[in-house]
Every structure is written in structure tokens, then in C-alpha cells.
Amino acid sequence: MDIAKVIVDVPVRSTDRTFDYSIPESFKVWIEVGSRVAVPFGHRTVQGFVVSLEYGDIRAIKGIKPIQEVLDLVPPLSPELVELADWMSERYACRRISALQAMLPTALKGKAERLISLGDTEPEPANEEGTLFPDEEWFPGFPDTGREEREIADFVRRGGEVSMKQLTRAFPDGAETIKFMLRRGVLRESQSIKDKMGKKKLKAVDLTMEPESAREALSKLPARSARQKEVLSFLIDMEAVLPMPLKDVLSALQVTAGTVKGLEDKGLIEITEVEVYRDPYRGRDFKPSDPLPLTSEQQTVFGRIVGAVDRQRHEVFLLHGVTGSGKTEIYLQCIQRCVDQGRQAVVLVPEISLTPQMVERFKGRFGSGVAVMHSRLSTGERYDEWRKIREGKASVAVGARSAVFAPFSNLGLIIMDEEHETSYKQEENPRYHARDVAVRRAMLGDAAVILGSATPSLESYYAARSQSDENFSPVLLEMPSRALGNQLPTVQIVDMREELKEGNRSMFSRGLHSAIQSRLERGEQTVLLLNRRGFSTFVMCRSCGYVAGCPECDISLTYHSRSNNLRCHYCGHAEPAPETCPECGSEHIRFFGTGTQRVEEELGKLFPGIRVIRMDVDTTTEKGSHEKLLGQFRDKKADVLLGTQMVAKGLDFPDVTLVGVITADSALNLPDFRAAEKTFQLLTQVAGRAGRHKLPGEVLVQSYTPDHYSIIHASRHDYASFIKEELKHRKALHYPPYCRLILVTLSHEQMPVALRMAENYAMNIQGKARQRRWFGSLDKLTADGLDLLGPVASPLPRLKGRYRFQCMVKWRGAIDAIGLAREVAEELEDSLRDPVLQISIDVDPQMLM
Ligand SMILES: Nc1ncnc2c1ncn2[C@@H]1O[C@H](COP(=O)(O)OP(=O)(O)OP(=O)(O)O)[C@@H](O)[C@H]1O
Numbered sequence: 013m014d015i016a017k018v019i020v021d022v023p024v025r026s027t028d029r030t031f032d033y034s035i036p037e038s039f040k041v042w043i044e045v046g047s048r049v050a051v052p053f054g055h056r057t058v059q060g061f062v063v064s065l066e067y068g069d070i071r072a073i074k075g076i077k078p079i080q081e082v083l084d085l086v087p088p089l090s091p092e093l094v095e096l097a098d099w100m101s102e103r104y105a106c107r108r109i110s111a112l113q114a115m116l117p118t119a120l121k122g123k124a125e126r127l128i129s130l131g132d133t134e135p136e137p138a139n140e141e142g143t144l145f146p147d148e149e150w151f152p153g154f155p156d157t158g159r160e161e162r163e164i165a166d167f168v169r170r171g172g173e174v175s176m177k178q179l180t181r182a183f184p185d186g187a188e189t190i191k192f193m194l195r196r197g198v199l200r201e202s203q204s205i206k207d208k209m210g211k212k213k214l215k216a217v218d219l220t221m222e223p224e225s226a227r228e229a230l231s232k233l234p235a236r237s238a239r240q241k242e243v244l245s246f247l248i249d250m251e252a253v254l255p256m257p258l259k260d261v262l263s264a265l266q267v268t269a270g271t272v273k274g275l276e277d278k279g280l281i282e283i284t285e286v287e288v289y290r291d292p293y294r295g296r297d298f299k300p301s302d303p304l305p306l307t308s309e310q311q312t313v314f315g316r317i318v319g320a321v322d323r324q325r326h327e328v329f330l331l332h333g334v335t336g337s338g339k340t341e342i343y344l345q346c347i348q349r350c351v352d353q354g355r356q357a358v359v360l361v362p363e364i365s366l367t368p369q370m371v372e373r374f375k376g377r378f379g380s381g382v383a384v385m386h387s388r389l390s391t392g393e394r395y396d397e398w399r400k401i402r403e404g405k406a407s408v409a410v411g412a413r414s415a416v417f418a419p420f421s422n423l424g425l426i427i428m429d430e431e432h433e434t435s436y437k438q439e440e441n442p443r444y445h446a447r448d449v450a451v452r453r454a455m456l457g458d459a460a461v462i463l464g465s466a467t468p469s470l471e472s473y474y475a476a477r478s479q480s481d482e483n484f485s486p487v488l489l490e491m492p493s494r495a496l497g498n499q500l501p502t503v504q505i506v507d508m509r510e511e512l513k514e515g516n517r518s519m520f521s522r523g524l525h526s527a528i529q530s531r532l533e534r535g536e537q538t539v540l541l542l543n544r545r546g547f548s549t550f551v552m553c554r555s556c557g558y559v560a561g562c563p564e565c566d567i568s569l570t571y572h573s574r575s576n577n578l579r580c581h582y583c584g585h586a587e588p589a590p591e592t593c594p595e596c597g598s599e600h601i602r603f604f605g606t607g608t609q610r611v612e613e614e615l616g617k618l619f620p621g622i623r624v625i626r627m628d629v630d631t632t633t634e635k636g637s638h639e640k641l642l643g644q645f646r647d648k649k650a651d652v653l654l655g656t657q658m659v660a661k662g663l664d665f666p667d668v669t670l671v672g673v674i675t676a677d678s679a680l681n682l683p684d685f686r687a688a689e690k691t692f693q694l695l696t697q698v699a700g701r702a703g704r705h706k707l708p709g710e711v712l713v714q715s716y717t718p719d720h721y722s723i724i725h726a727s728r729h730d731y732a733s734f735i736k737e738e739l740k741h742r743k744a745l746h747y748p749p750y751c752r753l754i755l756v757t758l759s760h761e762q763m764p765v766a767l768r769m770a771e772n773y774a775m776n777i778q779g780k781a782r783q784r785r786w787f788g789s790l791d792k793l794t795a796d797g798l799d800l801l802g803p804v805a806s807p808l809p810r811l812k813g814r815y816r817f818q819c820m821v822k823w824r825g826a827i828d829a830i831g832l833a834r835e836v837a838e839e840l841e842d843s844l845r846d847p848v849l850q851i852s853i854d855v856d857p858q859m860l861m
């Protein structure tokens with residue numbers, strides 16, 4: 013191969029294509045598709061990724077430059093991942109470089125670095141006058157410039173090559189001289205790519221000779237070197253585990269580094285550096301677990317999945333199993349099958365449920381072969397877990413969203429737990445959804461996919477049922493009963509309007525109050541969920557439960573305090589905020605809001621002495637705090653676990669018999685067409701925490717809209733009925749899964765400019781769609797086509813000093829709407845050449861901000 017096609021890491025759109033570089037002879041064995049290289053680009057050296065290799069006559073290509081450096085011995089990306097990045101760039105209208113970068117740990121985000129080495133010119137000779145007057149006091153105005161120059165040259169010579177940073181640190185006042193030396197060619201500058209974080213090295217001690225000879229040397233050591241003799245004889249005994257970390261030697265024998273150094277000076281041992289992995293779970297024991305005999309329901313599902321795993325065939329399964337049905341056990345046994353075949357597996361879990369309990373279940377079964385990747389690890393730890401995967405030291409990766417890019421070479425199975433979770437969608441560029449990426453990656457590599465959930469997303473469930481999408485038609489597998497044979501907990505809905513009518517203004521209904529009381533008396537535990545999503549943005553009547561909604565869009569209006577009005581973020585409808593309830597005339601109409609802290613205080617007042625663990629963003633920022641709080645709750649150091657969404661998922665505590673939901677409705681009122689779906693999912697999940705073992709569970713759901721179908725169906729554990737009703741709404745209003753969305757946000761520092769751009773964008777995309785005969789209202793479009801809503805101000809109308817407007821493209825069918833949205837954006841950017849203008853494209857948005 014002679015030519016490498018490289019995607020360069022330069023943040024402008026015009027570079028979103030490959031550039032050709034020649035491959036120097038000495039690099040030919042190292043360069044593969046997926047290699048990371050340093051290449052000259054303009055006047056700089058930049059990082060790039062090799063995406064293909066070609067034969068060719070490099071002399072025929074004018075101006076072709078050679079690759080400067082290969083940055084890793086093992087390419088950080090596989091050909092499969094490179095192909096996946098290509099697909100992502102089309103699927104999500106993002107640049108190829110941002111897709112490639114999303115696949116790598118932060119530690120590998122290389123930056124160019126200036127390197128200084130000696131040039132051909134000799135430094136200035138010693139200044140004779142200067143040597144005559146060594147005290148440097150003579151002749152002000154004639155400093156010995158030669159001396160500083162020689163010192164700098166010596167420093168560079170010793171290092172061979174030093175970075176500009178090191179040099180200026182060593183000679184803080186030497187900038188002038190360094191510049192002068194560079195200009196005369198005494199020093200030479202080059203550029204290289206330096207990683208953000210290196211590998212961790214540890215000093216280690218090793219014998220320089222066979223134990224036999226070492227023993228002989230030991231006997232010859234003089235008696236006064238008693239400490240040294242002790243060290244040497246220890247090392248001889250430990251021969252099998254050498255090299256041994258220096259610090260372990262020091263602490264085992266209580267000797268100083270000087271003693272060990274003495275032995276090195278005598279040539280008996282050597283102190284080397286070994287690479288170590290920063291293991292975030294070092295020193296932690298995980299209870300080993302054996303495969304459980306499967307229940308018959310599990311057996312059926314397992315048989316179906318391993319059929320695909322054994323044949324190494326691409327197939328996608330949607331595993332719909334109620335809470336506690338034993339989905340995790342299925343995951344574990346499928347992984348085992350996959351690993352037995354010499355392939356690897358990835359388990360994706362939502363960040364928030366990547367609890368120690370979860371990690372323990374995988375580490376307990378597969379030991380150190382499990383790499384864990386999540387955002388609470390340090391950059392170094394994450395890098396090392398990633399390396400463990402790339403270097404073949406792990407065969408299972410458990411992690412959040414980005415673990416879908418785990419650099420396995422022969423991935424056979426991808427599992428996505430709680431597949432309905434919105435956190436699988438990345439909200440910043442590249443705006444990918446890990447579910448789609450997982451399915452695509454598995455397709456490229458003949459791997460199986462399991463999407464598991466007690467409440468599958470409408471998109472997945474609909475796709476499984478209709479089998480109409482050729483790229484995504486999962487096989488539906490159901491597990492309707494719990495693995496331990498116990499019942500799902502009973503759920504009671506408490507009408508909070510009634511409570512208010514009867515004079516109870518507290519946030520706890522009488523029912524929930526007495527339920528907590530009885531748990532305290534029986535020594536059982538309670539989980540309390542405060543759903544904070546959507547608080548204080550909507551207007552609700554406390555007397556009748558009325559919520560102000562948009563007459564056009566069937567979603568709630570958002571309150572804007574500055575203008576004191578209510579607005580719809582889909583269509584732009586606005587109206588003044590009401591003083592009294594338009595339904596019942598009550599004055600108890602207000603903006604809703606309650607924090608976990610207030611609930612905690614209230615608990616303390618109502619139940620003196622109650623022990624509460626509060627889990628929310630405030631109490632879990634510190635590293636390890638999550639683990640600590642849950643550990644305390646498991647050890648029964650508290651009666652109540654109170655928290656936000658975090659307490660709803662994945663927890664499996666035997667003594668939790670009561671789950672209380674403070675207000676079920678808050679998320680219902682978000683300006684989001686998925687509000688009902690999210691409410692149903694959250695209630696089902698949190699209810700599933702109760703009565704998972706021997707003791708039966710009870711769930712109390714407080715609500716101001718107890719008749720809402722999402723709440724009623726959740727209380728009956730009736731997924732099918734909920735889906736049926738929700739699909740009806742989606743169909744009538746043309747929302748996914750009956751169409752797809754692209755959210756285009758345009759922002760600028762100047763409001764009128766931003767607005768004009770957004771209007772232009774809308775006009776242009778409509779015009780082009782019309783030309784292609786795609787445009788029309790989805791009501792009337794029977795087949796393929798697109799419609800456009802907006803422009804309207806974004807729900808966050810001003811962000812970081814920028815005004816934001818959005819257009820929503822609704823489309824369906826086989827048209828290339830994504831390509832069109834991108835094309836119109838790029839044309840607008842090209843015609844304006846305004847660097848302040850930003851256009852972001854979010855395909856299949858989850859958050860409509
Ligand atoms: N075959 C089995 N035999 C005995 N116990 C089992 C079996 N399968 C699962 N269990 C136990 O049942 C409980 C629930 O299982 P698990 O946590 O895997 O369910 P899940 O479907 O993942 O639940 P959730 O969606 O609520 O997190 C666990 O305590 C688990 O150890």
C-alpha cells in the first residue's frame with residue numbers, strides 16, 4: 013500500500029473528506045485502516061485517522077506529503093468501527109471526524125505539540141569578556157548572551173528533543189534567546205501529536221541475574237549491608253512474581269528507596285518501569301456467582317437468543333420482561349455462550365443505573381475479564397479500561413452509552429438494558445442514539461443484539477410488531493412473570509385533589525403517611541420517588557388538576573416568568589398566564605415545584621427520628637457517593653431512600669416493601685410528546701423495586717390527574733393497554749413511531765439575525781422539498797413526504813449569549829430527509845459566511861430543547 017486516505021482532525025466543515033498521504037517505507041507494517049497518525053496539514057501537524065489504503069504511484073500525485081508519525085502501535089479503531097463512523101456521519105448528519113472521536117477515550121484526544129531539537133548551527137562560543145569577569149557585574153548592557161544560549165543548547169542536547177513547554181519552564185526568561193536561536197538555526201522546531209494522558213508507569217524491581225547467581229552474590233555482600241542483604245534475599249524468594257512494584261518492596265520490608273538503590277548501583281538488581289492499568293475496582297472482592305437454573309419462561313427466551321449467538325448470525329431481540337423477571341440472568345448466560353465461542357460482548361446500561369450492584373453481578377460472574385466504562389471514572393481509569401479491551405485482556409465490557417464503541421475485535425453480542433432510557437441518546441455532537449448504533453455495529457459484525465426492558469420504547473415495540481422497517485425489525489420475546497414466582501406489587505393511586513378538599517395540604521397523603529408509619533414499626537424499608545423532571549415549568553390547578561395546554565399541539569404550555577405568559581414550544585402559540593383556574597375558578601393555580609430537600613424536612617417533622625438517605629444530584633456528585641449511599645441503605649442504616657429518578661432503576665433490596673411516588677404527574681406536563689410514555693415507564697420501574705423477594709410489596713402513587721391513562725395502566729402493570737392507547741395518540745398527532753423528526757436549531761448572538769436565518773432555513777427546505785414533490789401536511793400525505801413546523805423560539809430561547817430558534821422537520825418514507833436538512837444547512841452557512849451562526853441538526857431528537 014502506498015497511499016493512505018486520512019480524515020484529519022480539523023474543526024471546519026470543508027475538511028469533512030479524506031486527504032491523501034504517502035506512506036513512508038518504514039511505516040508500512042504499522043499502518044492499517046483505523047490507525048491514528050500525525051500528518052502535516054497547512055503549516056501545522058494534526059492528528060488524523062486512516063480510513064482506507066490504496067496502491068498507486070505517489071509520484072503522480074502533485075504535492076502529496078508523507079505521514080509524519082504513527083501514533084499507536086495497535087490501531088485504536090478497527091475497520092468495523094471506521095465503517096460505523098461513516099454510517100453515523102450520514103445517519104446523524106455529523107462530520108466524520110466527530111463520529112471517529114466519539115469512539116475514543118478522552119485520553120487519546122491528541123493535541124499538536126511544538127518540539128525543539130538542535131539544529132545545524134553551533135551555539136555562540138563562550139564570551140571571553142564574560143569569562144574574565146565571572147561575577148557578571150561588569151559593563152551593564154553587555155550581558156553574556158552566549159552563556160544562556162549554551163545552557164539552552166545543553167538542555168536540549170541532554171533531552172534529545174524537548175517540548176516548547178518544558179523549555180520555557182526551565183528557562184522562564186529565555187524567550188528572546190530561544191527565538192533568536194530558532195531564527196539562526198541553532199535550534200530546530202518540529203511538531204508532534206501528544207496524547208492528553210499517557211499510560212501509567214510504576215517503578216518496579218527485578219533481579220539482573222538468575223536466582224542461583226544472585227544467591228552467590230548475596231553471600232558475598234559484607235555484613236554491614238544487612239538491609240541490602242535482606243532486600244536481595246527477599247527478591248530471590250519472590251523470583252516468580254518479579255518484577256515487583258518498588259513500593260511493595262519498600263512497604264514489605266520497611267526499607268528506604270536508598271537501600272534498594274544501593275543494590276542497583278552494585279548491579280545486582282535493576283529498577284525498571286512497568287505499565288500498569290489503573291483499575292477502578294482494584295482490591296475489591298466480588299462475590300463469585302454461578303449460573304442459576306433457568307425458569308421455563310427464561311429457558312424459552314434463552315433458547316431463542318443463543319440460537320442466533322451459536323450460529324453467529326445478526327439478529328435483534330426485544331426482550332420485554334416485567335421487573336424482576338430475571339432478564340439479567342439471561343444476559344449473563346448469553347454472554348457466557350458468546351465468550352465460550354471466543355467472541356466478546358458489550359452490555360450497555362443507563363449511566364444512572366450503573367450501580368455497584370450492577371457491576372457486581374457481571375464481575376461476580378466473569379471476574380477480571382470485565383471492563384467497566386462510565387463517566388464517574390477518571391480520565392486515566394477510563395483510558396486503561398479501554399486499553400484492556402483493545403489489548404484483548406477483557407472479553408466483556410459493561411458501560412454507559414459510549415461503550416457501544418468498545419474496541420473489541422470480534423464482538424458477538426450487544427446487550428442494551430433498559431433500552432427505553434433517553435440517556436442512550438447523546439445530546440451533543442455527534443447526536444447519536446446508542447440503540448441504532450448498536451444494531452448497525454452488530455449488523456456489520458454478524459453479532460446478536462438484545463434490547464431488554466420492562467417497558468420497551470414505543471419505537472422498538474412498534475418496530476417489533478409491525479416488522480416494516482428493513483433496518484430494524486426486532487424479534488419480540490416476552491417474560492410476563494417474575495423469576496422468583498412472587499406477584500408484582502399492588503399499586504394504589506391516591507387522588508391528591510381529594511386530599512386538598514379534605515384539608516390536607518401536606519405533600520404526603522394520609523394513605524402514604526400511614527403506610528410509611530407501618531413500615532417503620534415493622535422494620536421494613538421504603539423507597540420514595542420525587543419525580544423532578546418538569547418541575548416549575550408548567551401551570552397546574554391544585555383544586556382540579558387542570559394543566560394549561562396548547563390548543564394546537566396537545567402538550568402543556570411552558571411558563572415564562574419574565575413576560576408572565578405561557579408558550580408552546582412546538583408551534584409558538586402564546587397566551588397570558590391565568591390568575592384563576594379556567595376550569596373551576598379556583599385561585600390555587602400555580603407553578604409547580606418541590607425539591608427533595610423539602611421532602612426530607614417534611615419527613616423529619618412527620619416522623620421524628622426517621623432515618624432518611626437522600627439521593628439526588630446534590631448528594632451524588634462526589635466520586636463513590638452513589639455506592640456509599642446505596643451500601644448504607646442495603647445495610648439497613650436507613651428507613652427511607654428518598655430520591656429522584658436515580659432510585660427507580662435496577663435496585664434489588666429484599667426488605668423494601670413500600671414504594672411511594674410523591675407526584676406522579678410532573679413529567680406528564682413537560683412540553684414533550686413522550687411525556688406519557690416516560691411517566692408510564694418511570695412508574696412501572698419504581699413500582700418494580702417493591703416486594704422483589706419474600707415480602708410482598710405495596711406501591712402508593714400520588715397524583716393530581718389520577719385518571720390519566722399512563723397512571724392507570726402503570727398501576728395495573730398493563731403495558732399492552734398503555735401502548736395501544738398511546739399509539740392512538742401518536743398516530744392522530746403524527747408523532748413517532750408514525751413519522752420521524754429532525755430538530756434543526758439555529759443560533760446567533762443577535763436576535764434578528766438568528767430569526768432571519770431560521771426563516772430562511774424554513775423557506776429553503778420547504779422550497780427544495782416542494783421541488784422534489786416531498787412537501788405536504790402529514791395529514792394529507794399518504795406515502796413518503798415531509799412537513800415543517802416553525803421556526804419558533806427554542807424552549808431555551810437564549811443560551812450562553814446566543815438566541816436560538818428551531819425548525820422541526822416531520823417526515824416519513826424512503827425520502828432522504830436527513831440529507832436534505834444537512835444540505836440546506838450547509839448552503840445557508842456557505843452563502844452567509846457568518847462564523848457566529850450555528851446550525852445544529854438533531855436526528856430523532858429525544859429532548860426538544
Ligand atoms: N432462574 C432463576 N432462579 C432463581 N432466581 C432467579 C432466577 N433468575 C433471576 N432470579 C432472581 O430474581 C431476581 C430478579 O432478577 P433480575 O434482577 O435479573 O430481574 P430483571 O428482570 O433484570 O429486573 P429489573 O428489570 O427489575 O431490574 C433477582 O434477585 C435474581 O437473582
Ligand SMILES: [Zn+2]
Binds near residue numbers: 553554555558595597
Ligand atoms: Zn381548577
Ligand SMILES: [Zn+2]
Binds near residue numbers: 563582583584
Ligand atoms: Zn402548540
